[in-house]
Amino acid sequence: xxxxxxxxxxxxxxxxxxxxxxxxxxxxxxxxxxxxxxxxxxxxxxxxxxxxxxxxxxxxxxxxxxxxxxxxxxxxxxxxxxxxxxxxxxxxxxxxxxxxxxxxxxxxxxxxxxxxxxxxxxxxxxxxxxxxxxxxxxxxxxxxxxxxxxxxxxxxxxxxxxxxxxxxxxxxxxxxxxxxxxxxxxxxxxxxxxxxxxxxxxxxxxxxxxxxxxxxxxxxxxxxxxxxxxxxxxxxxxxxxxxxxxxxxxxxxxxxxxxxxxxxxxxxxxx
Amino acid sequence: xxxxxxxxxxxxxxxxxxxxxxxxxxxxxxxxxxxxxxxxxxxxxxxxxxxxxxxxxxxxxxxxxxxxxxxxxx
Numbered sequence: 001x002x003x004x005x006x007x008x009x010x011x012x013x014x015x016x017x018x019x020x021x022x023x024x025x026x027x028x029x030x031x032x033x034x035x036x037x038x039x040x041x042x043x044x045x046x047x048x049x050x051x052x053x054x055x056x057x058x059x060x061x062x063x064x065x066x067x068x069x070x071x072x073x074x075x076x077x078x079x080x081x082x083x084x085x086x087x088x089x090x091x092x093x094x095x096x097x098x099x100x101x102x103x104x105x106x107x108x109x110x111x112x113x114x115x116x117x118x119x120x121x122x123x124x125x126x127x128x129x130x131x132x133x134x135x136x137x138x139x140x141x142x143x144x145x146x147x148x149x150x151x152x153x154x155x156x157x158x159x160x161x162x163x164x165x166x167x168x169x170x171x172x173x174x175x176x177x178x179x180x181x182x183x184x185x186x187x188x189x190x191x192x193x194x195x196x197x198x199x200x201x202x203x204x205x206x207x208x209x210x211x212x213x214x215x216x217x218x219x220x221x222x223x224x225x226x227x228x229x230x231x232x233x234x235x236x237x238x239x240x241x242x243x244x245x246x247x248x249x250x251x252x253x254x255x256x257x258x259x260x261x262x263x264x265x266x267x268x269x270x271x
Numbered sequence: 272x273x274x275x276x277x278x279x280x281x282x283x284x285x286x287x288x289x290x291x292x293x294x295x296x297x298x299x300x301x302x303x304x305x306x307x308x309x310x311x312x313x314x315x316x317x318x319x320x321x322x323x324x325x326x327x328x329x330x331x332x333x334x335x336x337x338x339x340x341x342x343x344x345x
Contacts, residue, residue: 087318087322091322092322186333190333190336190337193336193337193339193340194329194332194333194336197336197339197340201339250325253325254325254328254329257322257325257326257329258326258329261326
């Protein structure tokens with residue numbers, strides 16, 4: 001909603017084909033809603049707390065009774081929790097994966113709600129499109145898998161990465177350098193950036209297409225026959241909208257899956 | 272003069288991102304294509320294949336993502 005106001009204020013319907021702000025950053029910096037002392041609370045911060053609150057409420061009300069014959073709502077929440085616990089934690093990490101299931105479940109549900117904000121009417125802003133959320137979660141996963149690696153294997157965790165015994169001697173140093181770089185730098189970086197980039201791209205496409213569509217159709221008098229372009233943008237935007245539902249769910253799943261895989265590689269480093 | 276260099280930089284960054292997307296595009300195509308072949312041959316393994324496919328996509332995608340980030344940094 002707010003993004004469309006930005007688009008509308010800058011859009012010259014008579015001369016342009018699509019409405020785009022001068023700087024796309026404007027679409028991701030939401031305005032301050034109120035102040036607590038010196039702290040300016042923006043809409044993004046409210047949405048982050050809303051997402052956390054929704055997750056806690058879903059889990060609390062879904063699993064409160066724990067009846068043997070579950071209600072429909074309880075069955076849905078149970079299947080979500082069971083999905084992360086069994087299909088992600090146990091299948092990837094192994095029997096000891098149950099220990100990491102609470103972290104993975106909390107992360108998966110938070111990301112799912114945060115990503116789905118992208119396509120929720122009246123909210124329309126994925127909190128994961130601000131780098132803070134993916135970066136923080138990636139750092140937490142990074143700390144967990146490095147800690148678990150050293151805790152389970154001692155100093156051998158590091159030496160196995162730099163000097164892998166399975167590789168022929170002539171290539172060992174090269175593989176070691178690549179592995180060191182990929183494990184400690186690329187892994188957390190790509191984990192965070194994957195989620196961030198997917199949601200940024202999705203939010204940009206939805207805002208520009210649907211926003212331009214609405215503005216061109218709204219300013220029918222000024223744009224004339226060009227408002228037909230708006231209809232095309234709007235239809236295209238609706239197609240992307242359906243695609244973004246899949247992306248939102250898939251990216252939450254992939255983030256959780258990759259966290260599990262990274263933890264697994266620390267628990268059983270020889271695989 | 273200043274402005275034209277800025278425009279040139281933006282264009283180059285855009286081309287760089289386009290080049291960075293070629294490899295992962297081909298790679299993801301190969302990953303998904305082979306996963307579909309595997310699922311068609313052994314439907315009972317579909318669950319495992321799907322999980323592994325997503326992992327493969329995620330690793331292949333990394334190069335395109337680095338390109339995407341560099342596009343914004345440049």
